[in-house]
Amino acid sequence: MKNTETGPVVKGSLATIVLKLLEQNDRMYGYEITKVVREMTDNKMAITEAALYPALHKLLEEGLLETTTETVDGRRRKYYTLSKKGKTETADRVNALQEALISVQILLNTKLSHG
Amino acid sequence: MKNTETGPVVKGSLATIVLKLLEQNDRMYGYEITKVVREMTDNKMAITEAALYPALHKLLEEGLLETTTETVDGRRRKYYTLSKKGKTETADRVNALQEALISVQILLNTKLSHG
DNA sequence: GTATATACCCAACAAATTTAGGTATCCTTC
DNA sequence: GAAGGATACCTAAATTTGTTGGGTATATAC
Numbered sequence: 001m002k003n004t005e006t007g008p009v010v011k012g013s014l015a016t017i018v019l020k021l022l023e024q025n026d027r028m029y030g031y032e033i034t035k036v037v038r039e040m041t042d043n044k045m046a047i048t049e050a051a052l053y054p055a056l057h058k059l060l061e062e063g064l065l066e067t068t069t070e071t072v073d074g075r076r077r078k079y080y081t082l083s084k085k086g087k088t089e090t091a092d093r094v095n096a097l098q099e100a101l102i103s104v105q106i107l108l109n110t111k112l113s114h115g
Numbered sequence: 116m117k118n119t120e121t122g123p124v125v126k127g128s129l130a131t132i133v134l135k136l137l138e139q140n141d142r143m144y145g146y147e148i149t150k151v152v153r154e155m156t157d158n159k160m161a162i163t164e165a166a167l168y169p170a171l172h173k174l175l176e177e178g179l180l181e182t183t184t185e186t187v188d189g190r191r192r193k194y195y196t197l198s199k200k201g202k203t204e205t206a207d208r209v210n211a212l213q214e215a216l217i218s219v220q221i222l223l224n225t226k227l228s229h230g
Numbered sequence: 231g232t233a234t235a236t237a238c239c240c241a242a243c244a245a246a247t248t249t250a251g252g253t254a255t256c257c258t259t260c
Numbered sequence: 261g262a263a264g265g266a267t268a269c270c271t272a273a274a275t276t277t278g279t280t281g282g283g284t285a286t287a288t289a290c
Contacts, residue, residue: 011126108132249274260261
């Protein structure tokens with residue numbers, strides 16, 4: 001994860017964010033993820049492809065994701081979906097990250113409201 | 116930063132948190148910082164000394180902190196305070212981190228519309 | 231025919247943190 | 261007075277994670 005203006009911040013949350021996006025969208029491919037993240041955060045945050053693809057491969061290796069490849073408009077797309085194991089892992093990791101974010105907010109003496 | 120139960124999360128925020136604590140407490144020493152963080156987060160997050168001391172030394176090198184050493188009860192304490200430069204930097208870094216946290220929150224909470 | 235967007239990827243490097251120690255003092259308990 | 265815990269500083273090696281800086285290929289618009 002990279003703040004497009006101020007450089008790298010909040011590392012270690014990329015994999016969890018990817019899992020969460022896949023939980024909500026069921027089926028996504030890498031390039032799509034990078035676009036969605038930029039759109040959702042109003043271009044404030046970006047997942048670079050060089051960070052994303054190795055992360056996806058690692059999640060695949062860990063058995064949290066499954067893939068199917070398709071060709072659309074002559075271009076190859078590798079779709080990712082959550083495996084059964086991936087679904088439970090996602091819940092755990094999202095909870096852990098949210099708790100961590102709350103702790104950081106406490107330390108910064110900040111209120112952040114969303115959702 | 117380390118979540119004491121679920122492992123490492125939210126990396127890259129340690130230095131900013133230290134700066135913020137020094138902004139609010141004016142004068143702190145390393146060991147004290149590790150205790151305060153555990154207390155403030157109800158033992159959910161911990162800054163390990165092995166992460167903290169190098170981080171403090173780096174902030175010192177960058178000119179954001181100043182030190183004074185004291186001996187209390189026969190033990191040496193190295194107190195840190197924000198330099199002038201450190202005060203402005205703190206404001207900037209805290210803002211950047213808060214924006215990043217908001218982005219992460221959005222990514223963890225928001226649902227996408229299909230289009 | 232050049233630029234931009236789409237779509238995948240890797241290797242070399244850097245940064246931040248963990249793991250796993252070390253040193254020393256003070257205080258309490260056996 | 262030995263042992264263990266808390267206080268208080270620290271470092272080195274390894275790992276994780278992500279950046280920088282590329283590469284390949286197809287499609288579309290100008």
